Amino acid sequence: MIRLETGAQIGPYRVERFIKDGVCNSNYVVVDPQGGRFFLKLFDLAAIPEAWLDGGEVREIVSSRGLSHHNVISYVADGTLTLDGKPYPYLVMQYFKGSLLSEFLTAGRQFTGPEIKTIVCFILDGLVYLRGEGLLHNDITPRNILFEETGDGLVPKLIDLGHASPEITQGEPPFPMEDLNLLFTAPEALDGIFTDASDAFSVAALIYTLICGKTPWTVNWDEEDTFAERRARLAEMRRREPVWPAALHASDRVLQNIVLTGLNMHPTNRPSTVRMLEMLTGAAVDGQQRAADGAHGATKKPASSDGLVAITDGTELKKKLQRNTRSGGFADVAGMDELKKMLTERVIWVLRDREKARKYRLLPPNGMLLYGPPGCGKTYFAEKFAEESRFNYMLVNGSDIGSTYIHGTQGKIAALFQEAAAKAPTVLCFDEFDSFVPARGSDAARHRPEEVNEFLSQLNNCAQRGIFVIGTTNRMDMIDPAILRKGRLDLQVEIPAPDAATRQAMFVHHLKNRPLADDIDTEALAAITDGYASSDIAFIVNDAALVAALADEPITQHHLEDSIRCNPSSLGPRSHRTLIGYK
Secondary structure, eight states: OOOOOTTOEETTEEEEEEEEEOSSEEEEEEEOTTOOEEEEEEEOGGGSOGGGEETTEEHHHHHHTTOOBTTBOOEEEEEEEEETTEEEEEEEEEOOOEEEHHHHHHTTOOOOHHHHHHHHHHHHHHHHHHHHTTOBOOOOSGGGEEEEEETTEEEEEEOOOTTOBSOBSSSOOSSOSTTSOGGGSOTTGGGTOBOHHHHHHHHHHHHHHHHHSSOSSOOOOOTTOOHHHHHHHHHHHHTSOOOOOHHHHTSOHHHHHHHHHHTOSSGGGSOOHHHHHHHHHSSOOOHHHHHHHHTTOOOOOOBOTTSBBOOOHHHHHHHOOBOOOOOOGGGGSOSOHHHHHHHIIIIIHHHHOHHHHHHTTOOOOOEEEEEOSTTSSHHHHHHHHHHHHTOEEEEEOGGGSOOSSTTHHHHHHHHHHHHHHHTOSEEEEETTGGGTSBOTTSGGGTTOHHHHHHHHHHHTTGGGGTEEEEEEESOGGGBOGGGGSTTTSOEEEEOOSOOHHHHHHHHHHHHTTSOBOTTOOHHHHHHTTTTOOHHHHHHHHHHHHHHHHHHTSOBOHHHHHHHHHHSOOTTOSOOOOOSOOBO
């Protein structure tokens, strides 16, 4: 492969330094006449197989043209250098000053759960953009993730599109397989099949590596081993279960679930990259919209104390007010039939059928308080209520409206209601509502009476502005009584620990689409989980699934009952609770 010297001229660019050789290219840092730095890849056409060309052009150059996204290395220019009468095509891409993720890992850098979520959110955002452009990355590894140094900290970027391509289900891949890092390559990709599911596998392997400090499967290859020999040894290793160290068991539940499902050997059983992003952010992702948004340039992100950006993608997506795309609504809520029926009859139809409400002079309710023990699905129920009512939805946490300035929080509260009214009809959900409106005169409200007064003012007849407010709490006694009077939060609805019928429905829901043995008895499982929270049941099913996955066998009744024995209710000793109530 030809290698250019420092100072060599390539069109308007001058070589500043050589980086590395590829299979059929050499890589450089170059500068333009204005002093701007760029990455340049110079291709040797004589060394490129026909399958790697598209109409006589290098496929990587064709694929890269027009790419522009703040999480992906972006296209700048391309051209041809002629030397000794031979053409050498070149591709110019953005230059980033920073360090590779692989360099952090080699140095022993350990990442926290929020940091891992940050990194993976950025990477998945870039993959969703590429997918919208008809491309897969196909080589997601720590060496292809670079942290750009910005004024806001270190921002992860996907680099090296040398293996990017449309989906490949047959035929020869248009790139070299030999230089792939096989430890991050999906099983089907080892046979030349590259889909969104294979990118998802690589993301799951990356998360595993960030949590555990090592890859899911470790194979010691000899330098003289051929690609075919390495592929065969890795495939044999993967026939055994991966190592699931204590670090993974102790990790964030969402990350753990992505790893468990993403490393599935069967592509159809893995979540898509879009679904992975939804799992991390807790919000629906419109792939086409995010692809379009990505072209608008880099977004400033606040830096955390150690230089890594804070996880803003998830919270921004959750707060972002957008039209509800109508998912399953109440159909996604297991059990709670009496509560769903009551809200449909007393609230939802009034909100939906404004004409009939005017005819009977019915005033739409301002909102409701969902109260009950933690982990019983209050916030989830609020989201499904918004879907059922077909309203826009905004979830607000305490940190979203906090301010260090005097009266700053008051202004944020007012702005929040103004935005909700502008996008009406809107369900405005305040999670842990007692932290927003503590009873005046209490210690919690000593420095915040103006904020509580602002909420009282905004809640007055907010239904007339197209706003339905939902507050969730497990400390109803701490909320200012004036908030709960009629004309503000008109309904107070208990979301208790699930009853037997609801628990059975939850087991059915969480076990759906998993490999099951024939002995599953959800009625028996419901009977032995009296007093368990909704979140407890979700954890039990996932815990049993993890044990079954390690053994590579279907989930059995024994797996589930054993998980129940090992995981007592998070609500403490069993107690008798009212099933459903409202005031």
